[in-house]
Amino acid sequence: MRAARLISLVLLLQARGTMTAGQLAEELEVSERTVYRDVEALSAAGVPVYAEQGRNGGYRLVGGYRTRLTGLSREEAEALFLSGLPGPAGDMGLADAVGAAQLKVLAALPAPFRDASARAGQRFHLDAPGWFGNADPPPLLARLAQAVWGDETVELRYRKQDEVTRVVEPYGLVLKNGTWYLIGHVGDGHRTYRVDRITAVEPVGEMFDRDEGFDLSGYWAGQAAAFLRSMLREEITVRLSPLGLRRLRYNVEPYAAQRAAEEAGEPDEQGWVTTRLPVESPDVAYTELLRLGPEIEILEPVELRDRMRETAARLAALYRQPLYR
Template sequence: MRASRLISLLLLLQSRETMTAGELARELEVSPRTVYRDVEALSAAGVPVYADQGRNGGYRLLGGYRTRLTGLTREEAEALFLSGLPGPAGDMGLADAVAAAELKVLAALPTSLRDAPARAGQRFHLDAPGWFGDAEPPPLLRELARAVWEDEVVELRYRKDTEVTRTAEPYGLVLKNGTWYLVARVDGTPRTYRVGRVVSVRPAGTAFDRDQAFDLAGYWREQAAAFLRSMLREEVVVRLSPAGMRALRWAVEPYAAERAAEAAAPPDGRGWAVTTLPVESENVAYSQLLRLGPEAEVLEPAGLRDRMKDAAVRLAGLYQ
């Protein structure tokens, strides 16, 4: 446990140059007294750790000192080469940077761990786009990625029902099911734009002050959940066979299937269960529930039940 903490302390100093005992204690979740003892241990081991006195002082490493990554376990080294996504990185124009970084990490690994990238590559591959989605990145993705890295204000032309122009502060990019989205502040409010619908990107020539408290992952989770809730604004009551309940997640949105499973009443003697299914609209529910065939019976609303009944009669006529 302490050896792992010493390595973490050393890597923190390598990445941030100077840190106070209090800052190190917060990062490592220990007391400042423990930090003092750990620094003494590193010094005794020959690591050139020095303490600068004064208001802006703190612990630092002697200029240029770097450690080889001998503290990595095999699992950590292999996970490291899984953490990069070469496809999305290449889409953003970072393929060369990722390759160079991997080479540098590989050179720093001890001989016993040099096979880590090969082992990881033989066992795992991430194919982010959906089966029938367009694998080509949006034309303006690299320009937006550059603006995100440089905190540069841009003027976007965006196509929805009509083309609109927005002055935006690009905070981040999200890849969801093979589709890229831009998260940007417009008039002080975070907004989400589908990158494939961006018609043009023009740098405004100014930088913006990024809100360091903004949590891109947290924002995306909240927006995704809110989007699903707003999209699935209607409900239908259905009776599902055991096979229909299992197949529901393939016929409707996974979120809707989860809500239906939670709301399901106890099954009857044949295993059929009645539940409430959130849907986008009656028309969408019609096309979705037809996929379940005889494994689903619509109970409400009456209009949708009549449409399903009519479809069943016409389908039966095809096979007579």
């Protein structure tokens, strides 16, 4: 553990320049006293860590010192080649940069670990798009990626019911289930745009000052949760058999299935549970829950229960007589 922490400390100073003991302690999740001991150990081992005193002081590496990646374990080296996705990187026009970076990392790795890329590629592959999605990236994705990297303000034309125009500060791109989204700052807040609905991207000739405190992953997680809450705006009451409860997550939104499982009551003498299930609408619920057949019973609303009963009666009538050929 300490060896890994010492390497992390050196890499932090290498990447960020000067850091205080408090900043290092926060990053490494240790006390400042532990940082002082670690710096002493690094100095004793010949790593040129220098302490600057004063208001803007802190620790830094002397003389452009750069550590080689000799502290990597095999597991870390192999994980490194799983951290980037070649397909999405290529979609954004970064395939050459990713390839060059991997070659440089391979050259810096210790000789026993240089098969890490091949081992990872032989064992893991991510196919991000859904089965029936369009495999081709949106035509303007690469141009948007350039704007994101360069903090370049752009004017978008975006297709909704009608085509609209917006001046956007592009903060980031997100790939969700095979669909690309642009997160942009517009006016006093951030907005989300589907990239395949963007019909034109034009530079406005100016850069924007990025809010370094903006957390792209945190923003997306909040947006996704809000979207689910807005989409699943109604609830129905159901009874589920043990098999129905297990199969529920394959037939409805996983978030809804999880909520239903968490709120389920105690099983009755037949093993069935009663719970509340979030749904988009009774019509959508009717289509989704028919697939569970006799493993689910709708209790409320009465209109949906009546609709399921009528469908069950029609099915019974259809299959009442054997099929003669």
